[in-house]
Structures are given as C-alpha cells and as structure tokens.
Amino acid sequence: MTSDTSNPHLVRSPGGWFASISRTPAGGIALALLIRVVLFSTVVTLVLTVLQLTLSYRSERSRLESRFLEIDQASSRSLGESLWALDSRQLQEQLDGILRLPSMRAVEVRETASSNHALTVSRGEPQASRSVIREFPLTCCGDSPQVIGVLQDTLAPTDVIVCAAGSLPGDLHKLWRARDPKGYHMEYGYSCMGYEIAGGLGVKMAAPDRHVYVLVGDGSYLMMAQEIVTAVQEHLAITIVLFDNHGFASIGGLSESVGSGGFGTRYRYRNHETGELDGAVLAVDFAANAASLGARAFRAGTVDELRRALADAKGEQRASVIVVPVDREARVGGYESWWDVPVAEVSSAREVQAARARWEEARRKERDFL
Ligand SMILES: Cc1ncc(C[n+]2csc(CCOP(=O)(O)OP(=O)(O)O)c2C)c(N)n1
Ligand SMILES: [Mg+2]
Numbered sequence: 001m002t003s004d005t006s007n008p009h010l011v012r013s014p015g016g017w018f019a020s021i022s023r024t025p026a027g028g029i030a031l032a033l034l035i036r037v038v039l040f041s042t043v044v045t046l047v048l049t050v051l052q053l054t055l056s057y058r059s060e061r062s063r064l065e066s067r068f069l070e071i072d073q074a075s076s077r078s079l080g081e082s083l084w085a086l087d088s089r090q091l092q093e094q095l096d097g098i099l100r101l102p103s104m105r106a107v108e109v110r111e112t113a114s115s116n117h118a119l120t121v122s123r124g125e126p127q128a129s130r131s132v133i134r135e136f137p138l139t140c141c142g143d144s145p146q147v148i149g150v151l152q153d154t155l156a157p158t159d160v161i162v163c164a165a166g167s168l169p170g171d172l173h174k175l176w177r178a179r180d181p182k183g184y185h186m187e188y189g190y191s192c193m194g195y196e197i198a199g200g201l202g203v204k205m206a207a208p209d210r211h212v213y214v215l216v217g218d219g220s221y222l223m224m225a226q227e228i229v230t231a232v233q234e235h236l237a238i239t240i241v242l243f244d245n246h247g248f249a250s251i252g253g254l255s256e257s258v259g260s261g262g263f264g265t266r267y268r269y270r271n272h273e274t275g276e277l278d279g280a281v282l283a284v285d286f287a288a289n290a291a292s293l294g295a296r297a298f299r300a301g302t303v304d305e306l307r308r309a310l311a312d313a314k315g316e317q318r319a320s321v322i323v324v325p326v327d328r329e330a331r332v333g334g335y336e337s338w339w340d341v342p343v344a345e346v347s348s349a350r351e352v353q354a355a356r357a358r359w360e361e362a363r364r365k366e367r368d369f370l
Contacts, residue, residue: 061132064103068134071098080138083109084149084175088121095123105131109138147243147324148175150303151213154310159211160185162203164195166217167250168243171332182207194224197240201227204236211314214240218267218286219248225289231319232294239313240295240321242286245328253331258343258359259351290321298322338362 075098082090095107106124148171151161157179163169164187178184185203187195200214221242231238252265269279287297296316298309306324313320340363343356 060103064132067101067103068136071101072136076136076138079109083111083119083138086119088119091121092123095121099124146330147241147306147326148172150306151215151241151310152177154307155213156211157183159183159213160203160207161213161215162196162200163187163215164199165191165193165220165250166243166248167245167331168215168217170250170335172215174332174335182210193220196220197224197227197231197238200238200240201231201234201236204231204238205234212238214238216240216242217249218242218244218246218284221286222284226293228290228293228295228319228321235317236319237317238319239310239316240290240319242290242321242323243326244286244323245326246281247328249328249331252328254341257355258341259347259349259353259355261351286323287321290323294318296320300324340366 075094079091079094082094091109095109098104098107104124106122106126108120108122110120111118152175155161160183161172161176162185163172169186169188169191172184172186173188176184185199187199196214196216200212204210204212221240228240230236247267248265252262255262255265264277266277267282267284268277269282270277271279287299291297296313296318298305298313298320300306300309300322301324306322309320309322313322341359343359344352345356347353347356
C-alpha cells in the first residue's frame, strides 16, 4: 500500500482539528474570537444539557424504582390472592388502581407455568420503547399458606388427588389447579363419606405409575379408615393427607345456617351436667390409629413439617398418613350463591324460626331454568 503525497488535499495538517481552529482564519482576529466563543458556548451548553438530562433521568429513575417498590409492598399480596382465586374481575380493578399512579403505562398479571389455560390480565398500553419494565413474583397466600396451597405447590403435575366429602371438595373446586386430565379424582355426585381411601386404592391400581394423594377430613376418615389395611396388604403406597379440624366442619356450618347450632358436629364428650355434647374435647389420636393399621404415620403441625412429611411419604414403600391439624373456622370463601336447604317448619328454637323465615323469603326468588 502507498500513500499519495502528491495530492495536497489528501495531506492532513499536522496537529489535527484542534490546530486547525486555533490557527487564525483568513477573516482576522474578530472572526477567530467569534468562532472560539461560539464553539466554547456550544460545548458548555452541550455539557450542561447532558448533565441536566442525566440528573433528571436519574431522579425519574429512582422515583420509578421507589414506586415499583411501593407497588410490590402494597399490592403483591392482594394480587397474589386474586390470582390464586382466578378472580379476573378483582385483578382488573386492582390493576386499574396501579395504572392510575403517575408514570405507569401498562400493568399485567400473568399466571406462570401449570396449565394450558394460564390466566393473564393486562391493563394500559405498553410502550414500544423508552420504557422501564419490572417483574415481581406473586405468591399466595401470605404468611399463613394453607394446606391445599402447600399440596398444590409440592405435587407433581401427574400426581392424582382423590377426595369425596366434607369441606374439601368445595374448597378444592375453588382452589385446586389441575394440571393433568387424570390428576383430579373427585366423588362430587353423592358426597359419599368414606369413599376417599378406598377410592384412592382404586386410582392407584388403575394408574400405578402416578403418585396418589388421598385428601380426607377427620370425620370421613373415621368412616372407613380400615381400608388402609387393604392398602398395606396390596403394597399400594398411597399418601393420605388427613385434615383434622376436630369434627364435621362443613355439616356443622350448614347446621348453623339453618338455626341448629352445629349440633353434634364437634368431637366433644356428652356433658352430664348440661346433658349436651359440650363436654371436654374428645382426644382422637389419628396418627396412632393409622400406625396401628400398618401405615407410616406423620404429624405435621407446621407448614415445614407438612413439606417434610410429604417428601418422606413420597419415598415410602407403603401407605402413609399425614395428620394435619387445621382450623375449623378458617374457611374458604363461598360461591356467592344460595343453596336451597329446607328448614324445619315447626320448632320451638328461635334460631330455627328465624332461619325458616329467611328460607321462605329466599324461596320466593327461586326460579326454574329448565
Ligand atoms: C355417608 C355420609 N354420611 C353423612 C354425610 C353428610 N356429611 C357431609 S360432610 C359431613 C362431615 C364431614 O366431616 P369431615 O370429613 O371431618 O370434613 P369437614 O366437614 O370437617 O371438612 C357429613 C356428616 C355424607 N356426605 N356421607
Ligand atoms: Mg372434619
């Protein structure tokens, strides 16, 4: 390669561009001064503008960051609960609230993973450019995760849950997110107490490669716990999760709603003084009962214990029973509907008379759709 020094236009002046402006131009000193002043002020303006832009960008950015933090702290929990309940109307209202905050252009809540029908709720118009995007994981349900939540979180998508009667079928109907067509076996038709463990055996025989979880209330367990013996006999390693709320919570609630005060739905001794079932608490040791039938028994009083027991039970070669004490009064929300449960027409109890009046009133609004 050769350099062409014969052409004067291609020869660079020594000293580069700075030297060229520092040389006195043909117009004289005044012009030179003017050029330098203009150049200097342009450079100063440029530097100041860049500085100002950087500072205002930084302060807007930190304002945004603290707003994101506030949103995370103030809304994550309620958004997580609405998402868990698949309440898209509630989610829309919550997102509209967030969108009203300054600088917010678009908000979206997405259900990750699990099903092919993952829920997504969006509000606002996302900007194609110059936007700051933040993502926050949402979890449910705050500091006191429920047993159903832990199970949902722990079980593999192809595991099967089996259930039949009590509060659980309704709770699962509202909360459980089935991730496989065969993952949800529920005896809804007759609400047949005692079906659970026997049904779980059948499911395990039909699908031996799947892990089967029987979810059963303490009342239902007492009706047919002895099927555990068959599970042990047949080497069917199912996991039974026993929700111990010390009685018949669901039927107790129904009984209260018709004015009968949950009669006989708590495990209490008959009290000789009152003649009622309001004596001392009946101590039923479910874990000892399960162990006596040949199952591996666990007591899980905390979420951590439940997680550990679920992991241990999965490695067991025989049936396991995990006894979990749960709060009788901590119920999952209702269906926002009315259930036509007839109330006694004649009763000396005021509560029953009031419930009867409410029932007759509600009956007047009842309509047949078919
Ligand atoms: C064989 C049978 N008897 C009675 C009932 C009425 N019943 C429905 S739920 C229930 C209580 C269930 O108690 P438990 O299994 O402890 O569940 P919880 O209601 O406490 O969640 C009763 C008595 C029924 N569904 N099936
Ligand atoms: Mg119960």
